[in-house]
Amino acid sequence: MTSTRIKLATEASYLFQQKGYHGVGLSEILSHAGVPKGSLYHHFPNGKADLALAAADVASTEVLRIINAAFEPAKDYREGVTTFCHKLAKYFDIHDGNIGCPVSATLLGGQNDEVFRDTLDTIFTSWMDLLEAHAMRLGQSQDEAKKSAQRLFLSLEGSWTLARARRDSDVMRALPKLIC
Structure with missing residues (x-):
């Protein structure tokens, strides 16, 4: 069973990726997670800022899992890159191209602070x-x-942005031929 804390962080992660930190209200996150407001402050005493950090951690863990899933069975680096780019393109397509980088959409669009x-x-x-x-x-x-x-990494960040602008995940699929 998924804990309320993980459920909140996961739902917040998806919403932040779609709408950015400032584009999502706490009530929307609570509604998507199906939990009462008290749960938010119980698990995230500093509210949205704490939740954003947890959401970025959830998203990062998923990206690390995808990296391993792409590279562990690869025979060479290029195969790993190709599989990784295709997995990210598929993720992009699942979300109809309406999703930003799993962590920069949350943290760069959030509070402008050192943390x-x-x-x-x-x-x-x-x-x-x-x-x-x-x-x-x-x-x-x-x-x-x-x-x-x-x-x-640098190429993926740029290709993700271009894919989103063009609404075309093939930008990410073409990346291995450009960099390997």
């Missing part, structure tokens, strides 16, 4: 570190793997 920016930096670094580890496991040197991970 949000530091959390976002930590999350992005964890994604690149995992991509780098997979690249090294698949035969790249540490220096090459670090550059590959950064290139993929």
